Amino acid sequence: MTEFGYFLSSEEHTPNELVEQARMAEQAGFTSLWISDHYHPWNGNQGQSPFVWSVIGALSQAVSLPVETAVTCPVVRIHPAVVAQAAATSAVQLDGRFRLGIGTGEALNEHILGDAWPEAPVRLEMLEEAVQVMRRLFTGDQISHRGKYYTVENARLFTVPDEPVPIDVSAFGPQAAELAGRIGDGLITMAPDAAAIERFRRSGGGTKPVAAGLKVCWDTDSAAAVRTAHRLWANAHLPGELAQILPTPRHFEQASELVTPDRVEANLTCGDDVDAHVAAVKEYVDAGFDSIYINQIGKNQQGFFDFYRTKVLPQLGI
Incomplete structure (x- = not known):
């Protein structure tokens, strides 16, 4: 049976707001949480980007999800040895209720130290080696x-959970889906893509869990919802690899000038039509996802949760 979680957007909200949204999500009946991990927001209108590991520590004390x-x-x-320590500590704080979702990232967040931004096939190689390092460290x-990309010397994690942290791999293309099937404990994506699930399962994913994220913008005024979604998340409708290679929020703002409100409205559920929201979620259910994480765009969080x-x-069986 499909489970429904809430997707916390670090790009839009302060740490305390994220913790409060997690409480509201649990009260509303959502059964788990995703949280984005960014150094920058995608654009200045989003306006936030707290350090995710600090927020996860707060979530461990605020909710049971x-x-x-x-x-x-x-x-x-961030070196995979450091990510491994952060993930292991999070798993201990959450009594084993933590999964590490990973991906090859975006220049927006990853180039800030002046390192070269590798092309996608190289980043996939780096991700595979990073997983090897983290899995070895999770043993304690x-x-x-x-290795080819990373060096670790005499490293040991002393704070580790009873079971190794599950590692789910994000995939937005065929090669990444195959890598996720080969090295991951699950698949993460953002589209109702049954073909990606099939490729993941054929590549070694088998019956491992597959999860997807879905953005909506609830408002009693659908036109206002479209305006909000366009102002905050026009970047989500940019084509191709732009999301991976543009280096600053300002560059995303410039590119997003090409995204019209009509395009946002055509590709995102906006407003308070119950049937439209249910249909948007069911598209992911029908594609075969085990878990679907829904994110409300904008400040009207309490209205969304209600x-x-x-x-x-209730129409989705909860």
């Missing part, structure tokens, strides 16, 4: 590693 990063990049900006054994608690989630 499982938490997953969606997603962390252990490739350039002392390890050394001298709407989903009373009108949407």
Whole structure:
């Protein structure tokens, strides 16, 4: 049976707001949490980007829900040995209710130290080696590693959960889906893509869990919802690899000038039509996802949670 979680947007909200949204999500009947991991927001209108590991520590004390990063990049900006320590500590704080969602990242967040931004096939190689390093560290054994991209010397995690942290891999293309099937404990994506699930399962994913994220903008005024979604998340409708290669929020603002409100309205559920919200979620259910994480765009969080608690989630079997 499909489970429904809430997707916390670090790009839009302060740390305390994220914690309060997690409380509201649990009260509304959502069963788990995703949280984005960014150094920058996508644009200045979003306006936030707290350090995700601090927020996860707060979430561990505020709610009883499982938490997953969606997603962390252990490739350039942060060494995988450091990500492993952060993930292991989070899993201990959450009594094992933590999954590490990882991906190859975006220049927006990862180039800030002046490192070169590798092309996508190289980042996939780096991600695979990073997973090898993190899995070895999750054992609690002392390890050394001298690979093509990473060096670890005499490293040991002393604070580790009883079971290794599950690692889910984000995929937005065929090669990434195959890599997720080969090295991941699950698949993460943002589209109702049954073909990606099939490729993941054929590549070694088998019956491992597949999860997706879905953005909506609830408002009693649908036109206002479209304006909000366009102002805050026009970047989500940019084509191709722009999301991976543009380096600053200002560049995303410039590119997003090409995205019209009509395009946002055509590709995103906006307003308070119950049937439209249910249909948007069911598209992911029908594609075969085990878990779907829904994110409300904008500040009207309480209205969204009331709407989903009373009108949407009951139609989805909750």
